[in-house]
Amino acid sequence: EIVLTQSPGTLSLSPGERATLSCRASQSISSSYLAWYQQKPGQAPRFLIYSASNRATGVPDRFSGSGSGTDFTLTISRLEPEDFAVYYCQHFGNSPSYTFGQGTNLEIK
Amino acid sequence: EVQLVESGGGLVEQGGSLRLACAASGLTFSKAWMNWVRQAPGKGLEWVGRIKSKPDGGTPDYAAPVKDRFTISRDDSKNTVYLQMNSLKTEDTAVYYCVWSGYYYRFDSWGQGTLVTVSA
DSSP: OOOEEEEOSEEEEOTTSOEEEEEEEEEEEOGGGEEEEEEOTTSOOEEEEETTTEEOTTOOTTEEEEEEEEEEEEEESSOOGGGOSEEEEEEEETTTEEEEOOOEEEEEO | OOEEEEEOOEEEETTOOEEEEEEEESSOGGGOEEEEEEEOTTOOEEEEEEEOOGGGTOOEEEOTTTTTTEEEEEETTTTEEEEEEOSOOGGGOEEEEEEEESSTTOOOEEOOOEEEEEEO
């Protein structure tokens, strides 16, 4: 089973700054099978990115995804107050086995 | 707009059973692949299982921790997917989310979740 490791665990930044969140897979995966989600306290997760780099409908273009192989990145170009949340990456594996990373908590500095 | 509304959560004793339901609207449910994802208090997300649409076989698949204890089924006439949970353990305590896959390899829409608490 593929293990996804997200870093850092917590990222403290200020509005207007750039955020870079990492998701590393335990072995090489197809970028087609990598997605990202945002979760705010007390809310359900929200779908952000599919196939590593494609934004879901309605997601602002300050959110971008990139990467290949074992290393994937979610970048938020200029943080807005509503962007502070927990972010999860997800891999759609065979069998099926749909694993999530442990999450990165993006907090206001 | 896709809406997913879960129900059936609550408090149950270890070893007991519970059935969750998820009513869907705003999508062609008969063609939808549906998932269940859970989140233990203060923890991350864990995929529980999914059921394919009947045109794609209608078969369920499960994560290892729940296989042989949980059963996912669907009633397309009611636009509803179910999660039957048997032999519940304290570690099954979590918020359970119903999730729609609008296409392969993505979880497009999530319900608000329903809390299941398993007491020792």
